[in-house]
Amino acid sequence: MSRFLEINEKLDKLTIFRGILKDPAIDALRDLAVMINSPAVGGDSPDRIQSNDSRYCNFVSKMYTVTADFSLYVKTLVLHDENFYVRDKAAKKRIPKVIEDHLEVELDILQSLAELKSADIKKLLSGGPSLPSWHTSKTDIKAEYKAMIEALPVKGYGMYARYRAFCIKDGRICPVKYPDTRSLDQLFEYEKERSLIIKNTEALVSGKGASNILLYGDAGTGKSSTVKAVAKEYADRGLRLIEIKKEQLHQITDVIDELSSNPLNFILFIDDLSFTGNDDNFSALKAVLEGSISSFGRNIAIYATSNRRHLIKAFLSDRLGDDLHLNDTLQEMTSLAARFGLTITFSKPDRDDYLSIVEKLASQYDVQMPREKLFAMAERFAIRANGRSPRVARQFIELQKIGITE
Numbered sequence: 001m002s003r004f005l006e007i008n009e010k011l012d013k014l015t016i017f018r019g020i021l022k023d024p025a026i027d028a029l030r031d032l033a034v035m036i037n038s039p040a041v042g043g044d045s046p047d048r049i050q051s052n053d054s055r056y057c058n059f060v061s062k063m064y065t066v067t068a069d070f071s072l073y074v075k076t077l078v079l080h081d082e083n084f085y086v087r088d089k090a091a092k093k094r095i096p097k098v099i100e101d102h103l104e105v106e107l108d109i110l111q112s113l114a115e116l117k118s119a120d121i122k123k124l125l126s127g128g129p130s131l132p133s134w135h136t137s138k139t140d141i142k143a144e145y146k147a148m149i150e151a152l153p154v155k156g157y158g159m160y161a162r163y164r165a166f167c168i169k170d171g172r173i174c175p176v177k178y179p180d181t182r183s184l185d186q187l188f189e190y191e192k193e194r195s196l197i198i199k200n201t202e203a204l205v206s207g208k209g210a211s212n213i214l215l216y217g218d219a220g221t222g223k224s225s226t227v228k229a230v231a232k233e234y235a236d237r238g239l240r241l242i243e244i245k246k247e248q249l250h251q252i253t254d255v256i257d258e259l260s261s262n263p264l265n266f267i268l269f270i271d272d273l274s275f276t277g278n279d280d281n282f283s284a285l286k287a288v289l290e291g292s293i294s295s296f297g298r299n300i301a302i303y304a305t306s307n308r309r310h311l312i313k314a315f316l317s318d319r320l321g322d323d324l325h326l327n328d329t330l331q332e333m334t335s336l337a338a339r340f341g342l343t344i345t346f347s348k349p350d351r352d353d354y355l356s357i358v359e360k361l362a363s364q365y366d367v368q369m370p371r372e373k374l375f376a377m378a379e380r381f382a383i384r385a386n387g388r389s390p391r392v393a394r395q396f397i398e399l400q401k402i403g404i405t406e
Contacts, residue, residue, distance in 0.1 A: 004120045008033035010109045016085045016099070017106050020077050025062035032056055036124055053127040060118075060132045071136040074114035078107075078141055079148050082158035090152050091261040107142040114139055154238040156264045164235040165228075166242040171251055173242060173258065180228040187222055187229055188360045188390070189353050193344050194226055197303075200342060201230050204301050205237045205265050211341025212289060212302040214273075220391030221346035223305040224271050231267055243269045249281035252288055260297040270304040282336070289339035304340070354378070354388035361397040369400070377405070 008030055011021065020026060032055040067073050085103060088095055118133040125131060148157070155161050165179035184194070197213060204210035215223040231241035242259075244252060252268065259266050270285075289302070337343060349357065358378040362369065369377075381396040382388045399405070 002120065002124060004116065004124065005033055005037050007109070007112050007116060008037075011113065014106055014109065016083050016103055017078065017081055017110065019081055019083060020110075023077055025059055025066075025073065026077070028055065028059035028062055032059055032121070053125050053131060056121060056125055056127070056131060060134065063134065064132075068134050069137050070116060070118075070134045071114040071139045074110060075139050075141055075144065078110050078145055080158055080162065086149070086152075086157045087261075089149055090157055090263045092263075104142070107145060111139075111141045114141055153263045154236075156238065156240070156262065160240055160262065160264055164232065164240055166240065168242070168244055168248050168251060168255065171254070173255065176243075179232070179241075180225070181232075182225055182229050184226075184229045184233050186364065187225060188357045189349060190222060190226070190346060190390075193346055194230075196342065196344055197226060197230055198233075200301070201234055201239070201267070204267075204299075205234050205239050207298060209298040210301040212339070213304070214337055214340035214343045215303065215305040215346060216337075216343055217307070217346035218348045218389065219307050220389035221348060222390045223346050225390075227267065227269055227271075227303050227305065231269075234265075238264045239267065240264050241267050241269055243271065246270060246273055246281055250284045252284055256288070256297075256300060259300055262299065265299045266301075268300060268302045270302065273304045273306040286336055286339065289336070302340075349388055349390070351379075351388070354382065354393060357390050357393040358397065361393055362400070365397050365401045367397055367400045 011026075011030065014021060021030065032052065035052055035055060063070060063073055066076075085095065085099065115136060117136055118131075122128065122131050122133070148155070148161075159166075159173075159175050163175035163177065163179075165176040166173050167176055168174070184198075187194070193215075197215075200210045200213060215227065217223060228241065231239055242255065244255065249270070255268065355375050355378060358374065359371070361367075362374060367374075377400075378393065378396050381399075382392050385392045385395070
């Protein structure tokens, strides 16, 4: 029996890593092995030979979409496989010795698969030199997998090891492939406000537990940017950001349950928090914050941003003219804010702070202009933009950078 067919036969024994067999390229490779190994009635016909060549090309095509290095392809599948073993290790559960022993067997099988060369298969086909090839590289899958297990508390597993930001889609946690790239050193002023958020986040990643935070204040003052930049800053220490839209808050207990046994730390980020009357999402968030539905693990904190006027105005829109309901509404809003352990206010900057932000952004973007002219133009831009804010300052500088002036 050829080496290729021997390896394919061993793949049937995978138990811990059985999910790898569903990978499109591996599935196509195994389909080819079945056809090569199945007896042909009346010998191999030209159509059958051509069909096997096509199956081989189908496999290579699926692999090429990721890489031309088959060793890297297999290693990536192994390290990112979200199987019961890695989940139990992450949750610090005791793993039976029989499973640990079989893990060694499976890693040896997958090492053999990673070392499979295109020549091992092409010699079984008729296409010869015309068929595509791939290359392999030196890798120690067993050593790298065990190193990954050791690093679970900081790097996580599966998609949490590959991405740092996530969102909710159709009730599932999904990665954000291209998150906001701004870092803390690209945000200016508001040092006191940011220092409180950083200190709270430091407690979260240190395993001490953290307060839930409400970032309260005017639009464009950098509330959301601060949360995202802080999450980016601590990503290498095992922090992940999961954004939950306000209309998805009824799912928040499910998200908390899913994350509670994960070794990483999570910020559940609710941007632009507001509610309408009789909103089930309001009740869901309030219940979670007071702990009546789901208790928080020490690895989770809620960070929410809100525009003060937006939060209250939306909630009052259906109740104006009714003093009794108005008072009830105000009490409900106050009780919600009180359930956040830390409330931080971001106010619009005064003239000096606004111009300080403009000057620092101009330096960052390499916008060169006399200081007096820069400030005068920035002030006129703020008037047209209905007020000063860090967002307005950034918009102004970005326009100067691309040559759009007054």
